[in-house]
Amino acid sequence: MTPMIDGIRFPRPLRPGDRIGVTSPSAGVAGAASERIGFCVEWLRGRGYDVVVGECMDGAGLTSAPAEQRAAELTRMLADPDIHCVVPPWGGETAIDLVDLLDYDALAAAEPTWLVGFSDLSTVLLPITTRLGWATIHGDNLADTPYAVPDGLLHWLDLASGPGPFVQRDSGVVTDWWRFEEDPRATEWKHVGTNRWEVEGGGSLDVSGRLVGGCVETVGHLAGTPYGDVRGWADALDEATVVYLEACEDDAVDICRHLHAMRLAGWFDRAAAVLVGRTNAPDHPDLTQRGAVLDALGRLDLPIVWDLEIGHVPPHLPLVNGALARVVVDGDTREITQTLS
Incomplete structure (x- = not known):
């Protein structure tokens, strides 16, 4: 449709x-x-x-x-x-x-x-x-x-x-929530570590496109339906996309299946890059979470940026679905700029 x-x-x-x-x-x-x-x-x-x-x-x-x-x-x-x-x-x-x-x-x-x-x-x-x-x-x-x-x-x-435009940069931090029983009025994240965005295979990146994406375990079930027709949406706009994805809790094999289904439904046909969020979702004994992404998307020759703050591992980098985004990863520069036009 x-x-x-x-x-x-x-x-x-x-x-x-x-x-x-x-x-x-x-x-x-x-x-x-x-x-x-x-x-x-x-x-x-x-x-x-x-x-x-x-x-x-x-x-x-x-x-x-x-x-x-x-x-x-x-x-x-x-x-x-x-x-x-x-x-x-x-x-x-x-x-x-x-x-x-x-x-x-x-x-x-x-x-x-x-x-x-x-x-x-x-x-x-x-x-x-x-x-x-x-x-x-x-x-x-x-x-x-x-x-x-x-x-x-x-x-x-x-x-x-x-x-806008809105510029956000790699925070470098990994945090966690306070349990409601611990502090229902918490306003400061629990600091648990550090991390940085990185481009698969190394090197630099400078791409632009319309943002679209979400949680793999949920949006993956919409692929191939009128409610998740990302290829049709991109074609109607006649623009490139920047697809962002994050895994919540499914093991790597299930994530791999979801991503293949999304690939077959055309989700990445007009993508300029794929942004992948940090995850605590489990690996499979024979497949890591990164391996799941590469198994499904590695054949597409698309740039992949790992470990953005866009999901179930806080803090959160808010993204506007439909915004025109420019993503730059080059040396010490790791930033995304969103324009609401």
Whole structure:
């Protein structure tokens, strides 16, 4: 199916006083997590935003509500002219059950609204960008939003609030979350190590293209469907892409299968490069996570940049799906510039 787009539509910059909607298109909130999410809501309010919390937030089961109810609430918030940004508490497991229940006609008739998140929210960010043409932000979920940003990176609020261009550089640090039971009001990442971006095979890199990507375990299941037609989207734009990917928890063999499926569905046909996020996902006894990427994508002769801060190993480097990105890795320069045009 041909994407429903004729270009990229960028939501207007977010301003203090604007309303931010909170809903759970996937997993809801329960137990010790409730205090954390309550703190994060108040953190946003303390920065001048009018935060409204939806009804789909129940954390008693796998999802916050039936798929039809979650899709309706997300559609309503995204189409509401008084809501300028929507952010989930976090990801989950089965947001794929609502991608075909969203009212794309209603959204196409509305002004674009920022949708922010990562992990299972990648499943929703992708079709909102490729089918509607709305720019979306692959960045912190609500639970991560109060964490201070390390040097070199920007907060997702910076990207949602300004005209750009936005320049971010390799932070060089690896961090971790504080467990909610340890500190539900944490605002400083737990420092656990250092790391740097690197180009596969060494050397330098300077490429540009439209950003698109997400969590392999979630967006991989959309490959070959109308909700993950990255090749059709790139063809409609007639532009190169920069594909970014990160693995959450699947072992290397499963990641390898996902990436092959994405390759066969044309995900990398117009790619200028592939950016790969740091991961703690396990290796297979006979295949590493890097080996999985190379097995699927090595035959494409595409530049690959390893170990960006774009996934389940924080801190987080927010990326705007649909933004024009320039990625430079050359000597001590490791940076990505995003232009919202």
